[in-house]
Amino acid sequence: MERFLKQFWWKIIGIGLLMFAIVSGLWIxxxxxxxxxxxxxxxxxxxxxxxxxxxxPMWFSMVFLLLLSFIYSIAYLGTPDRMKDNYAVGFAQVGVLFGALGIFTGMVWAKSTWGAFWTNDPKLNGAAIGMLIYFAYLILRSSVEDEMKRGKLAASYNIFAFNIYIAFIFVIPRLTDSLHPGNGGNPAFSSYDLDNTLRLFFYPASLGWIALSMWISSIWIRYNFLTQEYEEYED
Amino acid sequence: MKNMKIRNIFFTVLSLIFGQLLWAQEEPVTAELLNQSNKMIAVIAVLLIILLGITAFLIFMEMKISRLEDKMNKK
Structure with missing residues (x-):
């Protein structure tokens, strides 16, 4: 993973795909x-x-990063290692950032289609609760001094947080009435309006956003690791 | 000086957020009008500049972190 995150090719491709998505998304x-x-x-x-x-795609990026964070948390509980803990928290932090961006773009979209920035929709409320769960994860981490204890506690919490979040944004909205496509009996985007032209731009956009989120995460994780190493060196 | 910098960042972010709130799709032909007056080119150009700015910043950070990692490994 470390070697992959340092490689440049996927970052360049990701930015290229994003440029393609921005130009085509507004031009066509x-x-x-x-x-x-x-x-x-x-x-x-x-x-x-x-x-x-x-x-x-911002939500896809968020779910992807939170999944990676979840995997690294499981790996940390298997064999505790500072780098794995760093990966888990770094992916979660950037995941929360993309979640916030997803909520913000969703609010703008909701205003123009549903007439309000926030509606009493189970998916919206689930996303907001999920964000709060992850904020609690970050606060929990900062409240424990001992590195080993913090790592284990945070990893255990993260495993539960990810599962609950998935239930909140993917499972519960499908069981009840929802304004979102593909939820509560509404037809999904793909079944009525995600036509082949839109697909041609939607998939590259998703890959582009995921690549950008991974790039930001990699820099953030490496920066945090360096800071820790430097502090230890200073001590 | 530091407070000034923080204040500048705060107001920039605030203006960006409220700029978004002002956007409303009253007429479905907004993009059409923008296209006709060639303003869409300006919108795309601004977005591309922002994306390129983020990319440049990430490349700069990547290089800086790589240099620090090398230094740390040598020590």
Missing amino acids: PLYQGVEGLSFPNLPILNESIRNLLFHV
């Missing part, structure tokens, strides 16, 4: 009855459908 017109490259022109969504290339 909505379908106006004329043949050619166009995004679906749907009532309610209208021009806001372009946000699909920003909001959803």
